[in-house]
Amino acid sequence: MSSLQVLTPKNNTELAEALKQATPKSKILGGGTDLVILLNKDEIEPDLIIDMTANKELNYIKEEDGDIYIGAITTITEIHDSELINEKARCLAKACEKFGSTQIRNKATIGGNIANASPAGDTLPALKALDAEVSVINSKGEARFLPLGDVLAGPNKNSLNVDEAVIGVKFSAHAKPWISTFAKLGTRTAVTISRISLAVNVVYDEATNTINDAKIALGAVGKAAFRAAKLEEELKGKVVNKELRAKFAEKLSEVIQESIPGRASLPYKKEAIKGVAYQAFEDLFSM
Ligand SMILES: Cc1cc2nc3c(=O)[nH]c(=O)nc-3n(C[C@H](O)[C@H](O)[C@H](O)COP(=O)(O)OP(=O)(O)OC[C@H]3O[C@@H](n4cnc5c(N)ncnc54)[C@H](O)[C@@H]3O)c2cc1C
Known part of the structure; x- marks a missing residue:
């Protein structure tokens, strides 16, 4: 068995120093809920673990100039x-509500969650x-922002270089008239890994009961989470009613058909998404 070194940088300067020692076998440790399982099963044998959790510079939720970090x-x-987050990025708060168990x-x-x-x-x-x-920060201490889609390189694969680590995430604050939610379906009702997940983020005009803008994303129905761009366009300017809800569910089913053609889970997921779509509509529009 080769020797394992563990580094616990206390700030971003020390983190950059630690990243200088990283090799393709090295691992970055967050909460360990994925990584420790792999270590316990001997599926990985890292030469170096960089434990992020002592770096309290990376523990914050804040809003600055209309962006949330x-x-x-x-x-x-x-x-x-x-x-x-509950006020200005509710779909993320809802995703966290439905995430694993209290311990996880x-x-x-x-x-x-991002790097995994x-x-x-x-x-x-x-x-x-x-x-x-x-x-993302690198071993020279240089930080850069990448669109999330560029980081998600494929199932359980991120695009970071060996000497890079995720140090945070940012997005625009989505206060009202934006309203959003997250719904998921797993194999059990609690502590379940998603088989389908759906985030719906819309500009809703209560006075006219109309959706004026929409950002819709799906998870667990492809190699990485993705946006349903065509459906987003189709929702714009639409009055919220039972017909729209049914159409939304049908369109999501079509999106899944295109995303995982031929996959064994397709017939199930094509139907199951409709229930997830109804859940999202119920939560957003109480219908
Ligand atoms: C019982 C159980 C239930 C679960 N339920 C859910 C669920 O409902 N939803 C869900 O999404 N996930 C779930 N998971 C999976 C897991 O909890 C998540 O993926 C979690 O977000 C991983 O975060 P972590 O901090 O524990 O990462 P770790 O396990 O520490 O690391 C995960 C991966 O990311 C890398 N990494 C960690 N931090 C960084 C960083 N800052 N920069 C670069 N790379 C990094 C690690 O090297 C590793 O490859 C569950 C796991 C278990 C065991």
């Missing part, structure tokens, strides 16, 4: 409990529906 080691529980939510970090790049990662459709950008 979340640090990489912020936990799912902290995001769920944040008044700011208390440990799992948003940086880990699971097609079923629950924060990812919500972040897509918020047009999120991911903040």
Whole structure:
């Protein structure tokens, strides 16, 4: 067995120094809810682990100039409990509500959920529906923002270089008239990995009962969370009623048909998405 080094940088300067030592075998540790399982099963044998959780510079949720910033080691529980997120990025708060168990939510970090790049990662459709950008730092201490879609390289694969780490995520604050939600279907009702997830973020004019803008993202029905751009266009200017709800559900079913053609789960997911769509409409429009 080769030796394992563990580094616990306390700030971003120390993090950049630690990243200088990273090799393709090295691993970055967030809450460990994915990584520790792989370690325990001996599926990975890293030479170096960089533990992010001692770097308290990366634990924050804040709003500046109309943008919301979340640090990489912020936990799912902290995001769920944040008044700011509940008010201005509710779909993300809802995704965190439906995420794993209390124990998992208390440990799992948003940086880990992004970097893990699971097609079923629950924060990812919500972040897509918020047009999120991911903040990445390298071993020179240089930070840059990347669109979330550029970070998600495929199932459980991110596009970061060996000497890079996720340090945060940002998106525009979506206060009213934006309203948003997240709905998911798993194999059980709690502590379940998503089989379908849906984030709906719309500009809703209560006076006219009309949707004026829409950002719709799906998870667990493709290699990575993605936006349903055509459906977004079709929702614009539409009055909210039962017909629209039924059409929304049908259109989502078509999106899934296009996304996973030939997949064994397609017949099930094509039907199941309709229930998820109805859940989202019920939560947003009480219908
Ligand atoms: C019982 C159980 C239930 C679960 N339920 C859900 C669920 O409902 N929804 C869901 O989405 N997930 C779920 N998960 C999966 C897991 O909890 C999430 O993916 C979680 O967000 C991972 O975050 P973490 O901080 O624990 O990451 P870790 O396990 O520490 O790391 C995950 C991966 O990301 C990398 N990484 C971590 N942080 C960074 C960083 N800052 N920069 C670069 N790379 C980094 C690691 O090297 C590793 O490859 C569940 C897991 C378990 C065990």
